Amino acid sequence: MKTIDELGDLTGKRVLVRSDLNVPLDGTTITDDGRVRASVPTIERLARAGAKVLVTAHLGRPKGVPDPAFSLRPVAERLGELLGQPVLFANDTAGAEAQRISAAMDDGDVAVLENVRFNPGETSKDDAERGAFADQLAALADVFVSDGFGVVHRKQASVYDIATRLPAAVGGLVQAEVAVLERLTATPDRPYAVVLGGSKVSDKLGVIDNLLEKADTLLIGGGMVFTFLAAQGHSVGSSLLESDQIDVARGYIERAAEKGVELVLPTDVVVAPRFEADAPATTVAVDAIPDDQMGLDIGPDSAAAFAERIRGARTVFWNGPMGVFEMPAFAAGTKTVAQALTEVDGLSVVGGGDSAAAVRQLGFTDDQFGHISTGGGASLEYLEGATLPGLAVLDGADA
Numbered sequence: 001m002k003t004i005d006e007l008g009d010l011t012g013k014r015v016l017v018r019s020d021l022n023v024p025l026d027g028t029t030i031t032d033d034g035r036v037r038a039s040v041p042t043i044e045r046l047a048r049a050g051a052k053v054l055v056t057a058h059l060g061r062p063k064g065v066p067d068p069a070f071s072l073r074p075v076a077e078r079l080g081e082l083l084g085q086p087v088l089f090a091n092d093t094a095g096a097e098a099q100r101i102s103a104a105m106d107d108g109d110v111a112v113l114e115n116v117r118f119n120p121g122e123t124s125k126d127d128a129e130r131g132a133f134a135d136q137l138a139a140l141a142d143v144f145v146s147d148g149f150g151v152v153h154r155k156q157a158s159v160y161d162i163a164t165r166l167p168a169a170v171g172g173l174v175q176a177e178v179a180v181l182e183r184l185t186a187t188p189d190r191p192y193a194v195v196l197g198g199s200k201v202s203d204k205l206g207v208i209d210n211l212l213e214k215a216d217t218l219l220i221g222g223g224m225v226f227t228f229l230a231a232q233g234h235s236v237g238s239s240l241l242e243s244d245q246i247d248v249a250r251g252y253i254e255r256a257a258e259k260g261v262e263l264v265l266p267t268d269v270v271v272a273p274r275f276e277a278d279a280p281a282t283t284v285a286v287d288a289i290p291d292d293q294m295g296l297d298i299g300p301d302s303a304a305a306f307a308e309r310i311r312g313a314r315t316v317f318w319n320g321p322m323g324v325f326e327m328p329a330f331a332a333g334t335k336t337v338a339q340a341l342t343e344v345d346g347l348s349v350v351g352g353g354d355s356a357a358a359v360r361q362l363g364f365t366d367d368q369f370g371h372i373s374t375g376g377g378a379s380l381e382y383l384e385g386a387t388l389p390g391l392a393v394l395d396g397a398d399a
Helices: 034-048 073-083 096-104 125-140 172-185 203-209 225-231 245-257 302-313 334-341 352-363 375-382 391-396
Strands: 012-019 051-057 086-089 110-113 145-146 169-170 191-195 216-222 262-264 268-272 284-285 294-298 316-319 347-350
Touching: 012 034, 034 051, 051 096, 051 294, 073 086, 073 110, 086 096, 096 110, 110 216, 145 316, 169 172, 169 391, 172 316, 172 347, 172 375, 191 203, 191 302, 203 225, 203 375, 216 302, 225 294, 262 302, 268 302, 294 302, 294 334, 302 334, 316 334, 316 352, 316 375, 334 347, 334 352, 347 352, 352 375
Parallel strands: 012 051, 012 145, 051 110, 086 110, 145 169, 191 216, 191 316, 216 262, 316 347
Antiparallel strands: 268 284, 268 294
């Protein structure tokens, strides 16, 4: 992939940067600005090089029509604070306002275009519709830089098609993300432990498949664990259960044993009668989950066992919380796992998405971990061995 260094002198060039600014909002207040902060180094570098920087990004899923609830205006304001300079804002994606700003920018200026998903061409499955929107974006700029790792697994106009229309390079954030993932897949220091959580086994099928060939230890928590417990013959009460995945989970347990991979499941869980923050929580063994209770976190014995395996590893990848961390009564498992990752003597990687949100909400700082990915879905697909369109097209652009 071509890098920014290989683009030559960017003074006066209009550079369209695809960033990942998909941050959580409470009204117009950003509740976690991690992705905005992660976007700053590449944008700042380009502006200091004298480029006219146009940032395109999405927020939420506005379904191809403008929706004020998903406007990037608050993000543009926060970006300006972090850059220490005014950031222009276009109230459209590639229309008259975007064109006017693009034409009027001075060297070193930064502008944010409105939510790219306000245009139906961005996510269209129709190549012609998507390409037509990419043409509009390309008309705004001279060069394209791909720096939104959280979207490189999407074949979308501002990620994939645009790179076939302008000289294209990879940004520093995507470079860093790929370098870490290459270490996880090609040359991990051992022991290599993988911690998977989240709600559904079906979301993690590909990554479990691939990691059973690479990891030394696989630790399973979160809502998905109850499908594994059911595969072991346990009753899981009213816990989240994917009945159609029980045989798949059983197959993974058997494969792990055959390959000598230590697959660790909880021995105790925290249960409650209902999915509510004030529901009375109790800890039970996994073979004693009451029929009228649901598991909402791994138990303290399990958390301690997971932490011991994590601290003993040289490489750790974690994707998915261990429980409903948003509710204090069910956050301890996730917090214990996060704490253990900060104590790894080696590389610790938090795989984006809910895991990244969890560590920040639970009081950890980004610099306590080796790497916090900005892309949960993209990280998982990379670890599955899938082709990521936004990276593949840059490899083509380098040819």
